[in-house]
Amino acid sequence: MATQPEKPDVPDDRLVRRAQRGDMVAFEELLGRHRDKIYARAFSMMRNEDIASDLSQEAWVKGWQRLKQFQGDSSFVTWMTRIVINLCLDQLRKQKRQRAESIEHLDEELGGVERQMPVVTVNPTEGLERSELRARIDRALNLLSHEHRTVLILHEFEDLEYKEIAKRMECSIGTVMSRLFYARRKMATLMASYKREEMG
Numbered sequence: 001m002a003t004q005p006e007k008p009d010v011p012d013d014r015l016v017r018r019a020q021r022g023d024m025v026a027f028e029e030l031l032g033r034h035r036d037k038i039y040a041r042a043f044s045m046m047r048n049e050d051i052a053s054d055l056s057q058e059a060w061v062k063g064w065q066r067l068k069q070f071q072g073d074s075s076f077v078t079w080m081t082r083i084v085i086n087l088c089l090d091q092l093r094k095q096k097r098q099r100a101e102s103i104e105h106l107d108e109e110l111g112g113v114e115r116q117m118p119v120v121t122v123n124p125t126e127g128l129e130r131s132e133l134r135a136r137i138d139r140a141l142n143l144l145s146h147e148h149r150t151v152l153i154l155h156e157f158e159d160l161e162y163k164e165i166a167k168r169m170e171c172s173i174g175t176v177m178s179r180l181f182y183a184r185r186k187m188a189t190l191m192a193s194y195k196r197e198e199m200g
Helices: 012-020 024-046 049-065 076-098 103-110 130-142 146-157 162-169 173-199
Strands: none
Touching: 012 024, 012 076, 024 049, 024 076, 024 146, 049 076, 076 146, 076 162, 130 146, 130 173, 146 162, 146 173, 162 173
């Protein structure tokens, strides 16, 4: 059976090779396949639909401009995810400079009580629908500061090492570790409280 060029069963790498030769239709097919995932990553970091939409669109523009640099060491979608993450980090740095009040200091004040609580281990498979768990994780992520949420996403979802996260966030490895420790504990506490709410 002949394969149509724009059918979903054409592998990404073949579409990438065509797009690298200037085939815009092939690139649009890649965009259609992965647009939602790239937007979702931007939204998970920015928590703002308009900003996430702008940054994910900018990521696709950069992806097209830099496509010749894509060597295929990772999957195309992983490569695009890295581009959008870097754009989000740049945007977060800009926002941080614009904010007069230090979120870090605010978190230190608000987090004092929680830091003394034992770490709560949540078993996500315990009678939970996947969509309910996602909603609960999303709700908890929303309550973290930009810094804590970003560290958690880069480490837990993108599997980046401390050294790489420190470089991207322009802070020390020690700061990354302490933010990650705090973010995990805060998430565990929030997830446990949501579970109690739902059970209650």
